[in-house]
Amino acid sequence: MSGDQPAETGTHEDGPAASGGTVSYVLQQFPEKLALVKLPVGAEVPSWAESSSLFSVTATATETTLICAGRNVPTKQVAHKGLVAFSVQGPIPTEATGVLAALLVPLAEEQISVFSISTFETDWVLVPSGATERAAEAWRRHGHTVRPAVPVGASRAPREREPRAGNGTDKPPRPTGRSRKDPQSDQQPDRRSGSSSSEKRKR
16 A cells, blocks of 8 residues: 555545645554564464554564564564554555555654554554654644544443343342251142141151
């Protein structure tokens, strides 16, 4: 989705028009700290790799790269930690051009190093955690919008508590007076005398 051609004119989603009439984008900032991890060729995903807002495994003929939550990455592991992810609000059409150019040029002007990755529907930009505010301001100056990411499912309304069956309220039913620990509580009363069958046998 990067492309070398200039970005199209107009706007994307609900973002304001960028300077120069180019496309503006809405970026969502995720709170987790991620890590870019280098693994050997053909390596499997290690057990300490924990999923986060972005979890990715990229394998080539020369290396395997893992992006995961940084909290459990071993200290001795070759990795670049402390990255914050921004995703472009999508979906972005596959024929779109200049998307990464519109997002990376403002960061290059601010001397902010980046890592980028593309998914089927959008692009992600990872920046050092210490440069997140500078990155957000650089994007805003170029007409883009930066906002906190909304967790998936957060917009769903909470389900109402259903009343307990039998009494129509949330209160627990009253105890019956029988105790499961009392072996005589399950004795059936004798219909003729009104005494329990165990008492009748004793007489």
